Amino acid sequence: MLDIDLQLRRGAFERHVRIAEDARVLALTGPSGAGKTTVLNAIAGLVRPAAGRIAIDGRTLFDSTAGIDVPTPRRHVGYVFQDARLFPHRSVRANLLYGRHGRRGSDDAFQLDAVVALLGIGSLLDRRPANLSGGEAQRVAIGRALLSQPAILLFDEPLSSLDRDRREELIPYLQRVRDEIRLPMVYVSHTEDDVRRIAHAIHRLD
Numbered sequence: 001m002l003d004i005d006l007q008l009r010r011g012a013f014e015r016h017v018r019i020a021e022d023a024r025v026l027a028l029t030g031p032s033g034a035g036k037t038t039v040l041n042a043i044a045g046l047v048r049p050a051a052g053r054i055a056i057d058g059r060t061l062f063d064s065t066a067g068i069d070v071p072t073p074r075r076h077v078g079y080v081f082q083d084a085r086l087f088p089h090r091s092v093r094a095n096l097l098y099g100r101h102g103r104r105g106s107d108d109a110f111q112l113d114a115v116v117a118l119l120g121i122g123s124l125l126d127r128r129p130a131n132l133s134g135g136e137a138q139r140v141a142i143g144r145a146l147l148s149q150p151a152i153l154l155f156d157e158p159l160s161s162l163d164r165d166r167r168e169e170l171i172p173y174l175q176r177v178r179d180e181i182r183l184p185m186v187y188v189s190h191t192e193d194d195v196r197r198i199a200h201a202i203h204r205l206d
């Protein structure tokens with residue numbers, strides 16, 4: 001499902017990463033500086049690998065030998081970061097709909113009402129991000145990612161800016177997204193506990 005063979009270079013950082021994994025939900029772990037975020041960014045097309053290949057479900061996103069480098073918007077990647085990165089001056093509803101990039105979207109696989117129900121954010125729609133808890137903001141960020149109609153979801157330590165109670169609150173929603181949405185997911189985390197509770201398989205970058 002996820003087939004990566006990359007030579008990465010970021011300043012002085014250089015490493016080869018090989019991941020061939022059938023599991024639909026893969027955790028990427030490893031120490032700080034191992035290159036986890038760089039791998040996510042390479043999948044998203046935000047970092048250009050020095051060489052190699054990235055394919056997801058048989059769809060090639062990057063292949064240096066074949067001259068393939070699909071531009072980010074056409075990679076259909078939903079990306080959720082450590083912090084929610086919502087637009088502070090827009091309502092939750094407007095933040096969610098921003099993920100649709102202006103398309104009308106009646107044929108879309110992920111519709112606003114279903115995503116709002118899945119993530120339990122119906123009562124938050126008219127609020128501004130400043131009035132959300134960290135966990136609520138992350139649920140909205142996940143919703144925005146889904147409404148961009150992704151083919152894969154990338155999570156970069158989505159729990160790391162939350163306290164313990166907020167983390168416990170968010171994990172069941174991540175599990176719901178995993179089980180009900182059934183997209184491929186790559187989940188970066190330092191923490192054994194959430195990796196065990198969320199991922200089907202673990203790949204460690206040392």
Ligand SMILES: Nc1ncnc2c1ncn2[C@@H]1O[C@H](COP(=O)(O)OP(=O)(O)OP(=O)(O)O)[C@@H](O)[C@H]1O
Pocket residue numbers: 010011012013030031032033034035036037038039
């Ligand atoms: N824009 C950049 N320019 C130069 N070096 C970079 C750049 N971005 C990342 N690096 C280096 O690449 C290496 C891998 O960084 P990356 O953020 O992918 O690691 P990580 O495993 O995600 O770490 P963390 O767990 O701390 O987030 C690090 O040594 C980092 O300093």
